[in-house]
Amino acid sequence: MREIITSDDVQRHISTSDSDFEVSPEAVITDVAKEEAERLGVVIVRAEEPRSRDDEQEMFSAVRIIDLARGGSEAPLAAPAVRRSSPFSDDEHRRWRSEFPGLENSVHLANCSQGAQSYEVSQAIDEYMQNWLSEGMDWNYWVEKVSEAKAEFARFVGADDDDVAVVGSVSEAISSVASGIDYEADRHKILLTEAEFPTVGHVWLAHRKYGAEVDFVPLRDGEIHLEDYDRLADESTFMVSATHVYYQNGYKQDLKAVADVVHSNGAYLLVDGYQSCGAVDIDVKEQDIDVFTTGNLKYLLGVPGIAFVYVKPELVSELRPAETGWFAQQNPFAFDVKNLDYADTARRLEGGTPPVTAAFAATAGMRLLREVGMQRIEQHIDFLSEYAIRGAEDRGLQVASPGDIAKKGPTTAIEIPGDSQEVEYALKRQNIVTSARGNVIRVAPHFFNTPAEIDVALDALARILERR
């Protein structure tokens, strides 16, 4: 476990020693500890990291990262090589970065897989643990906190509170919707894309046993084309299930345009926003989306175990989910075992006991993003996307993502000959956290990342590939 240096540690050190306070190379030093050290005149130094291998270049990037996190000369956001710019001033950006203690020691570019840990989210989980400890059991408060998380999500995507349900994962959200459809009706076809995360395919395919007909919109050159939706949707199509951003290469669809085509064919549109929500501004009403689902552990900065699903009220009343439970009932506390009485609202998509701990974290993560401002976050990420694509091309790396920033989400995918997982591990040994998927390494920044961090990652990647 990583050592955390607090102001108490600083005080303890000065009471026993007048030499520098040496901490482990990986230690996280809280801002309060730094202030205390400055006030007391204590110098905190990191011990030399034992070199597991004689590789000066790897050490170079680790040192450079720590310099970046301290606001070193390479941290400023100015990047003359690209057309876009960041909406944040250097000072403001540094302030936001200080909300994420892990950024002092690593370059976190794996937000497509897991967002970075913030003090807010960590404190929110502590709050739950403390409440549990002091109260023993506090269900009324915990259920209230779950409702607060739903309301926060509703606000985040421009929905009404009653149109949002909370579940444990995106798979569960889509299963609940899928299990509520009447496949004996004329419209019993589900059209999904080849860009879906596999779990989405698995859920829909499992519903073939109830009569669902499943068809796929093809991926062509890493993209989905609007005319293919139009070609494959017909009078038997009940729903189109489409990812907003393709998890593999970051390709982003124009949701309003997809919605128009889907609706013109008389079908509903379900969107999996796991690779976009928190990085791309979403408004379910403006974009005319019928069902929108996402989990919280990636760009929403939360933890595993919770996901939300927005469902348009007209559709909710059509669904009779077989994947259900007591929290989906009109009155979950009626305790009537012989009566299935779905809630009128999107809550009918819920199941059993809600994910309380993860809900505490989810609210904190989404609030932080709202405080920063989703439009500015999207603008900063677009800037880093352009920077990453330009930087990869300059280093001779093969980019698998669309070159047009308007057609891409936060992920920039770099093609890797051979085992991409091995490359992910090699980067991780240099404190650079990225995510391998298939034949690519995904460099997936968030609003707290800097262009200098993209440089560090791309330099390291180019060196690793050169040596292979």
Ligand SMILES: Cc1ncc(COP(=O)(O)O)c(C=O)c1O
């Ligand atoms: C686009 C997308 N959808 C769905 C999932 C899986 O969601 P869950 O595990 O919550 O079912 C992922 C996971 O990485 C994803 O990237």
